[in-house]
Amino acid sequence: MSDASFVRTEMLSEQDPPPTSVGVIGWLRANLFSNWWNAILTVLCLAAIWYVLSGLLGWTLRSVWNAGSLNECRDVMIANWGSTHGHACWGVINDRWLQLLFGFYPPELYYRPILAMLLLFAALAPVLFADKVPPKLLYVTAAYPFLMPWLMWGGSIWTPIGVAAGFVVAYLVGRKLGGTASGLVLGILSAVVWWMLWFGLPGQAETFDSGVGRVLVAGLGENLASISPDTAPFWLETVESRKFGGFMLSVLIGVVAIGCSLPLGILLALGRQSNMLIVKAICVGFIEFIRGVPLITLLFVASTLLNIFLPPGTNFDIILRVMIMVTLFAAAYMAEVIRGGLAGLPTGQYEGADSLGLNYWQAQRLIIMPQALKISIPGIVSTFIGIFKDTTLVSIIALLDPLGLSNSIRADTDWNGIYWELFAFIALMFFIACFGMSRYSMYLERKLKTEND
Amino acid sequence: MAESMHDTMVEREIDRRKMQVSEEVAIQITGMNKWFGMFHVLRDIDLTVHKGERIVICGPSGSGKSTLIRCINRLEEHQTGQIVVEGTELTSDLKNIDKIRSEVGMCFQHFNLFPHLTILENCTLAPIWVRKIPKREAEETAMHFLEKVKIPEQAEKYPGQLSGGQQQRVAIARSLCMRPRIMLFDEPTSALDPEMIKEVLDTMIELAEEGMTMLCVTHEMGFARQVANRVIFMDDGQIVEQNEPEEFFKNPKSDRTKLFLSQILGH
Numbered sequence: 035m036s037d038a039s040f041v042r043t044e045m046l047s048e049q050d051p052p053p054t055s056v057g058v059i060g061w062l063r064a065n066l067f068s069n070w071w072n073a074i075l076t077v078l079c080l081a082a083i084w085y086v087l088s089g090l091l092g093w094t095l096r097s098v099w100n101a102g103s104l105n106e107c108r109d110v111m112i113a114n115w116g117s118t119h120g121h122a123c124w125g126v127i128n129d130r131w132l133q134l135l136f137g138f139y140p141p142e143l144y145y146r147p148i149l150a151m152l153l154l155f156a157a158l159a160p161v162l163f164a165d166k167v168p169p170k171l172l173y174v175t176a177a178y179p180f181l182m183p184w185l186m187w188g189g190s191i192w193t194p195i196g197v198a199a200g201f202v203v204a205y206l207v208g209r210k211l212g213g214t215a216s217g218l219v220l221g222i223l224s225a226v227v228w229w230m231l232w233f234g235l236p237g238q239a240e241t242f243d244s245g246v247g248r249v250l251v252a253g254l255g256e257n258l259a260s261i262s263p264d265t266a267p268f269w270l271e272t273v274e275s276r277k278f279g280g281f282m283l284s285v286l287i288g289v290v291a292i293g294c295s296l297p298l299g300i301l302l303a304l305g306r307q308s309n310m311l312i313v314k315a316i317c318v319g320f321i322e323f324i325r326g327v328p329l330i331t332l333l334f335v336a337s338t339l340l341n342i343f344l345p346p347g348t349n350f351d352i353i354l355r356v357m358i359m360v361t362l363f364a365a366a367y368m369a370e371v372i373r374g375g376l377a378g379l380p381t382g383q384y385e386g387a388d389s390l391g392l393n394y395w396q397a398q399r400l401i402i403m404p405q406a407l408k409i410s411i412p413g414i415v416s417t418f419i420g421i422f423k424d425t426t427l428v429s430i431i432a433l434l435d436p437l438g439l440s441n442s443i444r445a446d447t448d449w450n451g452i453y454w455e456l457f458a459f460i461a462l463m464f465f466i467a468c469f470g471m472s473r474y475s476m477y478l479e480r481k482l483k484t485e486n487d
Numbered sequence: 488m489a490e491s492m493h494d495t496m497v498e499r500e501i502d503r504r505k506m507q508v509s510e511e512v513a514i515q516i517t518g519m520n521k522w523f524g525m526f527h528v529l530r531d532i533d534l535t536v537h538k539g540e541r542i543v544i545c546g547p548s549g550s551g552k553s554t555l556i557r558c559i560n561r562l563e564e565h566q567t568g569q570i571v572v573e574g575t576e577l578t579s580d581l582k583n584i585d586k587i588r589s590e591v592g593m594c595f596q597h598f599n600l601f602p603h604l605t606i607l608e609n610c611t612l613a614p615i616w617v618r619k620i621p622k623r624e625a626e627e628t629a630m631h632f633l634e635k636v637k638i639p640e641q642a643e644k645y646p647g648q649l650s651g652g653q654q655q656r657v658a659i660a661r662s663l664c665m666r667p668r669i670m671l672f673d674e675p676t677s678a679l680d681p682e683m684i685k686e687v688l689d690t691m692i693e694l695a696e697e698g699m700t701m702l703c704v705t706h707e708m709g710f711a712r713q714v715a716n717r718v719i720f721m722d723d724g725q726i727v728e729q730n731e732p733e734e735f736f737k738n739p740k741s742d743r744t745k746l747f748l749s750q751i752l753g754h
Contacts, residue, residue, distance in 0.1 A: 385562055386599030390613035390665060391589030393581070400612060404603050482603075 093122050094458075101125030103448035126452050127459050130443055134459065137279015137434045143188075143271065147282050150185045153178060154289065162474065179225070179293075186278075186286065188270035197228040222297075275353045279434030281463055287353070288422040288467075291360040295421065296414070298361065299368025300407075304398065306373060317369070324366035329424055332359045337431035356428055364421040371417055375410035376402065408482050415475035419468045426464075436460045501713060505698040508716055511538040512571075513669055513700045514559060519568030521551075521558060528554050529565070530724045536669075541701045543711035543732075546721035547747060552704045555721070556671045559702070560591045573668055589617050592662030596674040598654045600646035606633065606657050607642040610664045618665065625664070632660040636690050652683025656690050663694075670694065672703040706751060712736060720744045 054060060067073040096115065101107040107123035115121060127134070136144060157178035160171040180194035201221045208220030278286070305317030324332070336355040379402060387397035407414070429438030440456040443449050514536040521529040528551045536542060544552045557563040558570060561577055561584045570577040572587045601609050610629035614620045620628070633639045636656035638649075646654055655675055662670060672691065676684040688710050695701060695714045705711070711718050711732050718735040720728045720743075728735070728744045739745045 380597075380599075382595060382597050382599035383601065385595065386601065388562060389560055389588060389591075389593040389595075389599075390661070391585050391617045392613060393585055396616050400616065401601055405601075408603065 089120070093120055096120070097122035097124050099124050099128055102129060104450065104452050105448075122455050122458075123452060124455055126443065126449050126455050130439075130449075131459075133280060133443070134436055134439055134456075134463075135280045136282050137439065138277040139273060139279070139282065140271075140277065143273060146185045146188075146270070146273075150182050151285070153181065153185075184270065186273070187275070188272040190269055197225050200228045201225040275351050278353060280436055280439055283353070283428070283433060283435050284422070284425045284464075285467075287357055287360055287425045287428065290357045291364045291421050291425070292418050294361045295364035295368045295417075298365035299372055300403065302365060302369035303372040303376060306369065307376060321366045321369050324363055325370070329360070329363050330427055330430055332363055333427060333431050335359065352431075352433065356431070356433065360421065360425065363424075364417060367417045367420075368414065371410050371413035372406060374413060375406035375408075378409045379405055408479075411475050411479055411482075415471055419471050422467060422471070423464060436463070501692060502696045504696075506539065506541070506695060506716075507698065508540050509538040512536070513538045513540070513573060514702075515569070515571040516559075517569045519558065519565050519570060521554060521563065521565045528724050529558070532568070532726060534719075534726065536700065536702065538668075538700055539698050540717060541695050541699075541715045542703065542717045542719060543715040544702065544704045544719045544721060545706060545708075545711070545747075545751075546727075550721040551724040552721045553673050556593075556673055556702050556704055559669075559671060560588050560593055562593075585617075589613075589665055590667055591669045591671060592659075592665060592667035593671040594655065594658045594662060594673065594675045596677050598646070598651075598658045598678075600654055600658055600661070602646050605643055605645055606638075606649070609646065609657060610661045613661070614664050629660070629664050632663045633657070635663070635693070636660045637686075650683060651679045652686045655679065655683075655687045659687075659690055659694070669700045669702070672701065672705065674704050674706075676705065676707060708736070708752060720747065722747070 054063060066076040098107045098110045098114075098121065101110060101123060102125065104123060104126070107125050108118045111118045111121045111123075132141070132144075136147060139147060153174065156171060157175040159167045160169060160175055177198075180198045184191060184194045201224055204224035205217045205221030207217075209217030211217075302317050302321055305313050306321065308314045308317070333356060336359040337352060340355060383401055383405065384397065387401040392400065426435050426437045429435050429441070432438070434442065437460065440460065443456065444452060512535060514534070516532050516534040519529060519532040520527070532555060534555075544555065546552045554563055558565045558577075559572060564579075565577075573590050575583050575587055575590075577583060577587060600606075601612070604612065607626060607629055610633065611622065611625040614625040614628060615622055618625075630639055630642065633642055636659055638653055638656055638660075641649060641653060641657070646657065649657065659670075659675075675691070676687050679687065684707070688707060691701070691703070691710070692714055703710075703715075713732075715732050717729055718732050719726055720735070720739075720741075722743050728739065728741050730740075735744075736748065739748055
């Protein structure tokens with residue numbers, strides 16, 4: 035009988051793996067203490083984490099919540115712990131959190147930004163979670179761009195209705211002339227022009243007796259100006275732009291910039307790939323110029339220089355100007371991110387769409403963009419997050435975003451000298467928003483992942 | 488020589504009842520030239536395709552055969568000469584181009600299915616958006632053609648979940664859903680594993696049996712011999728020789744054709 039031959043006479047039963055390779059112990063061994071060197075590193079890392087956390091948690095938790103000023107805080111600290119070092123004074127947040135959220139928005143009207151925020155969630159839901167919410171919510175989404183400014187700035191309900199009607203009329207005219215795409219473009223253009231007129235019109239405190247509206251359609255301007263709380267139904271008390279501030283302002287600018295920069299970025303990316311020489315040149319020029327200039331410069335242009343270029347007497351709303359600048363800035367980056375996605379598509383996809391007789395816009399909408407945007411999701415969301423955080427730069431042109439407010443809070447003698455607590459609170463709020471966006475992008479990527487591709 | 492010709496040949500008898508060439512002209516190409524930059528890819532192409540013809544175009548790589556059929560539905564633009572498809576001349580007029588593209592189906596070497604859509608959606612997309620057919624009706628048509636290419640059970644899957652041969656059959660079904668009058672095939676089996684080539688060729692033969700006008704760039708000489716009524720040999724951007732398959736394979740006239748045939752058949 036040779037060694038090569040073997041016959042099993044008895045089958046082995048299943049046994050448990052050794053306890054050192056499964057469960058908590060197995061995991062620890064495999065991941066933290068696989069050999070001496072790793073064990074030492076693990077211990078060192080744990081010590082470092084403990085060192086940082088013990089300081090941070092001590093500062094955060096052994097802190098003063100009820101105090102009306104920094105001096106009061108310090109008195110409490112000395113009474114409790116004998117020293118002011120290593121203790122946070124959350125009294126400032128306790129005292130000023132409403133201001134950090136709403137700026138100088140009139141407190142009796144807080145319900146309006148809150149309502150706008152809740153409506154924002156309702157408007158976003160059908161876009162973000164298309165398969166989980168009733169499609170009827172899309173009506174809220176469609177109405178939101180018209181409702182939100184009315185809620186925030188107040189005035190007559192006829193203004194947003196007028197803008198919406200202008201949009202619909204321009205859309206229908208455009209569709210008659212040259213298909214759905216041109217209808218949409220015309221409609222959006224008309225809505226934008228309408229809003230700019232409205233913001234330029236008298237009645238908005240800052241723009242009194244001036245405004246693009248006056249210059250362009252003087253007669254219409256007079257008529258709208260004559261509408262007063264007594265004559266107009268559904269009149270909301272107007273709130274001036276300079277009273278806007280805090281996270282409300284950041285979210286407002288951020289949402290508008292994010293919402294407008296994606297479609298604009300798509301158009302720019304397509305324009306950059308266009309065969310039409312002039313369209314291409316304009317898009318490339320725009321993208322390269324905007325990307326080559328710091329956002330702060332653009333914001334300064336928005337706040338000061340723009341007045342030099344516009345007709346004398348024009349002075350349209352500072353927040354609107356900032357929104358436009360941040361949107362353009364975001365759109366240039368968006369265009370490049372989307373161009374990356376477009377470059378990732380094989381030419382066969384274009385040929386497949388062409389060979390079936392789909393026209394350019396149908397091919398873009400049904401075949402190219404769904405795939406290109408899917409590839410670009412991480413880049414798009416990174417740009418969104420970056421833009422949302424960049425809204426804090428408006429503090430430089432004297433808008434009171436949370437960072438700007440932290441300066442004005444410090445200017446108060448009660449809170450002169452307080453830094454970390456304010457920054458920590460602001461950081462936390464931004465973190466929540468940005469982390470939310472980041473998690474959403476991961477969820478979306480998982481959802482859109484079809485097999486083998 | 489005979490060995491390799493038989494390996495992809497069709498075992499079953501081909502039903503030739505409907506495979507009749509009519510007098511009606513489907514495609515008329517006259518004096519057509521095309522350049523890629525300075526490179527003269529297609530030189531003075533004259534070609535008349537009658538309704539019901541099954542033409543196989545072969546030739547060495549770089550001979551312009553793919554470019555020729557891509558010109559027929561304007562995936563490539565020709566510079567001089569005239570191409571008339573089903574009575575419509577191909578000019579830069581977008582209306583004409585879209586009209587011709589919806590009449591002419593095309594299958595590609597790499598299938599070019601849309602990976603983000605299911606098989607059924609791939610098939611209904613163009614009928615719904617280009618032909619403006621109601622969704623239900625488009626889905627019924629799609630299922631009809633998916634049954635025809637023998638993969639109705641895959642309708643809800645995504646292209647990435649299918650084998651190459653299945654994907655190519657879906658691509659054929661997708662084209663057929665537009666009810667084209669002419670089908671163009673650009674090396675439909677070149678990217679497939681050998682055992683999948685047959686299933687695609689079978690589908691194409693069935694199509695030929697129903698009288699479809701077909702132009703096919705392929706190296707499947709078994710298919711050419713059995714199904715085609717005309718074989719065209721191209722080299723250096725020009726049509727070098729064309730003939731009925733029997734004559735073409737038995738008595739090639741030009742030296743270039745003889746060399747080509749000996750290279751692809753004689754190993």
